[in-house]
Amino acid sequence: MLARLRSGRRRPSPEEGFNRRLIAPMVLGSVLNPINSSMIAVALVPVGAAFGAPPAETAWLVAALYLATAVGQPVIGQLVDTYGPRRLYLAGTALVGIAGLLGALAPSLGLLITARVLLGLGTSAAYPAAMHLTRSEAERTGRSSPTGVLTVLAVANQTVAVVGPTLGGLLIGVGGWRTVFAVNVPLALACLALGAARLPTTAPRPAGTARPAGTAGPDHRDARPDRLDHVGIALFAVLLLALMLFLMKPSPALWYLPVLAVLAATGFAVRESRARTAFIDLRALSRNRPLVATYLRQLLGYTAIYAFLYGYTQWLEEGRGLSAASAGLVLLPLSLTALAVSGLTGRSPAVRAKLLVGSTVQIAACGALLLVDGGSPVVLLIAVGVPAGISQGLIGLGTQTSLYHQANPASIASAAGLLRTFMYLGAMAASAANAAFFPHGATTAGLHHLALFMLGGAALLFLLTLPDRTLVRMTDQSQKRS
Numbered sequence: 001m002l003a004r005l006r007s008g009r010r011r012p013s014p015e016e017g018f019n020r021r022l023i024a025p026m027v028l029g030s031v032l033n034p035i036n037s038s039m040i041a042v043a044l045v046p047v048g049a050a051f052g053a054p055p056a057e058t059a060w061l062v063a064a065l066y067l068a069t070a071v072g073q074p075v076i077g078q079l080v081d082t083y084g085p086r087r088l089y090l091a092g093t094a095l096v097g098i099a100g101l102l103g104a105l106a107p108s109l110g111l112l113i114t115a116r117v118l119l120g121l122g123t124s125a126a127y128p129a130a131m132h133l134t135r136s137e138a139e140r141t142g143r144s145s146p147t148g149v150l151t152v153l154a155v156a157n158q159t160v161a162v163v164g165p166t167l168g169g170l171l172i173g174v175g176g177w178r179t180v181f182a183v184n185v186p187l188a189l190a191c192l193a194l195g196a197a198r199l200p201t202t203a204p205r206p207a208g209t210a211r212p213a214g215t216a217g218p219d220h221r222d223a224r225p226d227r228l229d230h231v232g233i234a235l236f237a238v239l240l241l242a243l244m245l246f247l248m249k250p251s252p253a254l255w256y257l258p259v260l261a262v263l264a265a266t267g268f269a270v271r272e273s274r275a276r277t278a279f280i281d282l283r284a285l286s287r288n289r290p291l292v293a294t295y296l297r298q299l300l301g302y303t304a305i306y307a308f309l310y311g312y313t314q315w316l317e318e319g320r321g322l323s324a325a326s327a328g329l330v331l332l333p334l335s336l337t338a339l340a341v342s343g344l345t346g347r348s349p350a351v352r353a354k355l356l357v358g359s360t361v362q363i364a365a366c367g368a369l370l371l372v373d374g375g376s377p378v379v380l381l382i383a384v385g386v387p388a389g390i391s392q393g394l395i396g397l398g399t400q401t402s403l404y405h406q407a408n409p410a411s412i413a414s415a416a417g418l419l420r421t422f423m424y425l426g427a428m429a430a431s432a433a434n435a436a437f438f439p440h441g442a443t444t445a446g447l448h449h450l451a452l453f454m455l456g457g458a459a460l461l462f463l464l465t466l467p468d469r470t471l472v473r474m475t476d477q478s479q480k481r482s
Contacts, residue, residue: 018137018149025194026133029089029126030153031160032096032187033420036065036119037306037427038164039171039180041313042324046177051109055314055438056249062310062431063244064113066424068120071237073424074280075228077128077417081410085129086199092125093191100184115181124417126191127157131416133199135409150404151346154397155339161392163335165313169328177324232271232279239264240428247432280418284408290470291406291415294399295422297355300461301395302426303433304362304454308388311434311442311450312369316381318442319374330381337389342397351398352471358394359462361387366458369451373444395461405474 040061048058080088099122103115134149171179239261246257272278285292316327345354365387372384399419407415433453437446465471 018141021198022133022137023149023152025089025191025198026126026130027152027156028187028194029093029191030130031156032093032126032184032191033069033120033123034157034161035164035167035187036116036123036184037062037424038161038309039168039183040065040116041165041310042168042317042328043172043177043180044310044314045317046172046324047109047112050177051112053109055441056435057109059431059435060113061116062434063428064116065120066428066431067237067240067244068117069124069424070240070421070428071233072121072124073128073417073420074414075233075417076124077411077414078228078279080125080128080132080413080417085132085413086195086201088125089129089195089199090192092122093188093195095122096191097185097188098122100181100188103181103184104178106181112181119184122188124420127420128413128417129199131404132413134404135412139409148347150401151342151397154400155342155346157396161309161338163332163339165309165331166328166335169323169325173323173325227277229271229275229277229279232268232275235264235268235271236279239268240425244428244432247429247436249435288406288408290468291403293464293468293470294402294406295419297395297402297461297464298399298419298422299426299429300457300464301358301362301391301399302423303429304366304426304457304461305388305392305395306427306430307433307450307454308365308369310430311438311447312384312388314434314438315442315444315447319444319447320376320381321374330378331385333382334385334389334392337386338393341390341393345394346397349401349474351401351474352465352468354394354398355465355471356462358391358398359458359465362391362395362458363455363462365391366451366455369454370448372447391458402471402474 044055044058044061047053047061048055076088076092095118099115099118102118103112106112106115130153134153137149168180171183175182242257242261242264246254246261269282272280272282313327313331316322316330317324322330348354365384368384368387372380403415403419404412433450437450437453439446
């Protein structure tokens with residue numbers, strides 16, 4: 001039986017469980033975004049040295065990817081829900097390879113930022129495709145709570161995100177900062193090979209999903225795929241760009257940027273509340289308050305996670321004087337801790353407990369940053385990363401599992417894309433915070449101010465989770481199903 005599954009000669013029956021041939025392309029594709037998000041942390045200083053750019057300018061290498069991803073994830077999620085995962089997965093991973101090659105050869109910081117935008121768009125396809133396939137397989141097999149597959153996805157993404165700085169440091173030590181871009185070429189080729197060989201040409205569609213054009217159905221309106229809301233997408237992009245341009249370098253002379261952001265936000269709210277096929281369906285979100293709370297928890301949790309990742313890494317290199325490779329090795333225990341926590345708790349249905357413990361430990365991690373300075377021993381520098389790894393593993397698992405149970409099955413890929421959008425809105429807030437607290441370099445005083453900023457977000461995450469009884473009911477329902 002296993003030999004037949006590996007050969008791809010037939011599709012497994014429902015009794016055989018989740019089609020495990022899908023796991024490799026799902027996991028490898030979904031980690032392209034977190035690995036590019038985290039590897040760049042140790043490359044900011046050498047890139048700045050190569051192009052003579054201060055931290056406020058190299059921060060755009062982070063923000064550019066997140067701006068592209070924040071817009072691209074829900075857009076591509078809608079396309080996955082409409083057209084199926086295969087075509088979007090293959091197109092996205094091909095774009096990742098092109099972006100990696102451009103970054104490896106870029107002669108200027110501007111082209112390097114362009115490469116990061118393309119990476120953001122290209123890496124936006126695989127995670128919504130993976131969630132779509134997970135839901136489709138769950139309905140095919142009759143397993144409404146595929147915790148094993150969700151755990152594999154979460155563990156892979158969490159692990160790669162925290163291993164990224166270590167991997168990036170090693171790559172830079174071997175071949176310079178351009179290797180953190182060039183590594184995308186073989187990764188993209190592997191995704192293309194696996195995706196072409198294993199992803200179904202026509203995947204089972206989650207219940208209620210609109211049919212592709214030309215497919216017969218009881219309602220003729222299902223025969224036409226949803227149109228993209230170009231106006232809504234443009235307004236959302238203008239909103240994010242105006243905010244980032246102002247937050248990255250706030251100045252009274254740039255007063256028009258927050259005004260533009262407010263106007264774009266107002267126009268976006270009006271448009272999305274009236275559009276027939278909205279980019280982000282605000283009406284549906286207003287009726288699903290538990291899902292809104294999950295998105296807010298994602299935003300708060302990952303603001304602190306990415307502020308720690310980028311701010312602490314940059315301080316290790318500039319404030320403490322470590323090399324990129326050494327800074328990556330200092331963060332290795334953080335990676336191992338996140339991996340262990342994700343593996344040990346992944347199958348547990350206790351979503352509320354994960355989020356409460358994760359936010360509590362995140363508060364401790366932010367407090368630990370206040371203890372370090374330029375003379376701190378390496379042992380302390382390593383120990384600071386351990387609670388950060390614990391919190392990252394638990395928060396990532398908690399929000400992903402929450403979304404799977406709270407989202408409408410018919411739009412699971414769109415909802416998953418929006419979850420990643422809120423994740424990267426947090427990363428963008430972290431990038432702006434880093435630029436604000438490190439205007440002329442990563443100093444110890446700036447790190448301590450950043451830690452206080454992170455502490456506030458971690459406390460809000462705890463307060464948002466504590467009274468949420470819907471998470472308890474979700475846990476009870478998952479235990480009954482199992």
